[in-house]
Amino acid sequence: MHRVFQMFVALLLMIAPAHADPNFWKHEWPNTDFNKTSIKSWTEIQSGGPPRDGIPAIDTPKFLRASGANSLQPNEPVITVALLGGSERAYPIRYLIWHEIVNDTIGKVPIAVTFCPLCNSGVTFDRRTEHGVLTFGVSGKLRNSDMVMFDRETESWWQQAVGEAIVGKLTGTELKMLPSWMESWSQFRERNGSDGLVMKQPATSRNYGRNPYQGYDTSAKPFLYNGEMPPHDISPVARVVRVGNRAWPLTRVRDEGGVREAGVNISWEAGQASALDTSVISNGRDVGTIRVRDKQGRDMVHDVMFAFAFHAFWPRGKWMIRR
Known part of the structure; x- marks a missing residue:
């Protein structure tokens, strides 16, 4: 890794223990119930650098036909989701690497397509729970270098790799994982032709x-x-x-x-x-x-x-x- 990146890591390691305290976090997370958690020590959670929503999740993305013009290269990775009741959809990693979560709906199924670059973990979840349909954002926190998500309805914190709430009102709730896979853009396009859909580039800089x-x-x-x-x-x-x-x-x-x-x-x-x-x-x-x-x-x-x-x-x- 580059020297500047190494220095940034060292700085975060020095300041993280002092900030691993709900009393420090409450000003940013006033609606999170820190009395409920499944983790053993608050020091397990560290700041990844960006603040809450500093990495902005995408809600209700727009799509293009796979046969349409776009800037994707043939070997670029996409996360493919195929559910009954809808065409296969490709979510390019070139977008997810900057946004990490896409809240979408296929047919009648609300989903969250997630990608944590630090773990190379790409998992798709059903957003329906016994507590209602949730919408997810990026907290800016990490645990074991994995993204900690949060839901906007209760501001509970969720571990992306396992799909389980680890802090807050919904602690212990598990999201259902849905089949999805990473493949190249050309592999998606060759299989689907004009029937497949690809996420359109977000309107952000x-x-x-x-x-x-x-x-x-x-x-x-x-x-x-x-x-x-x-x-x-x-x-x-x-x-x-x-x-x-x-x-x-x-x-x-x-x-x-x-x-x-x-x-x-x-x-x-x-x-x-x-x-x-x-x-x-x-x-x-x-x-x-x-x-x-x-x-x-x-x-x-x-x-x-x-x-x-x-x-x-x-x-x-x-x-x-x-x-």
Whole structure:
């Protein structure tokens, strides 16, 4: 990582413990119930730098036909969501890397498409809960380097990687994860033709197509992460395919041409650029596309996240190492 970025990290590490206190946060979060939480220590939560909504979530995005003109390069990654009652939708990472959450509705299903660059975690949630339909924003806080979301209805805080409320009135509530996957723009477009929809560029001033985390997925240490590193000599920023509490190293899936075990079929196909490599997303190295299906060929909920994040949130998880 660049020296300036390293100095910024060091500064945040020095000031974070003093600010890990609800009394400090209450001026920004007057409606959050800090008496309810599932975390063991407030020091687990750190500032990621931006304030609340400093990374602005997108509400009610607009879409274009996949066959229409746009600035996406063929190998750029998108998160694809396919639900009954609607065309497949592509949410480009070039937008999500700057906004992290998109609140949308497909058919009658309100969803939140989320991407945490620091964990490479891309998960789609059903926004319906027993407490009503929620709308999510970016808190600016991190836990184990993973985005802490918040809902605008109760201002409870949520852990993005697991979809669970960790602070506030809704503590313990879990969001339902929906099947979605990352693939290249060309893979989405070739499969869908003119029937697919792609999210239109937001009407905000961002350097879309650029990666503000240059070199992050080859760095030695994750941003603001002080937890235990993954076992088996796996790099903390190696990509793993998480299905439930199991993790398959992406390199194993790629080298073996896919794997079939534990009731899942994981395939790999070349053509998708890493969004967290070079300064221009489309120049990133090829990390390939993962699809996860069950024995009946149905898409399964999964995540292609960094190894350190899997180990942090599933410390007793099973590592599906090369046979």
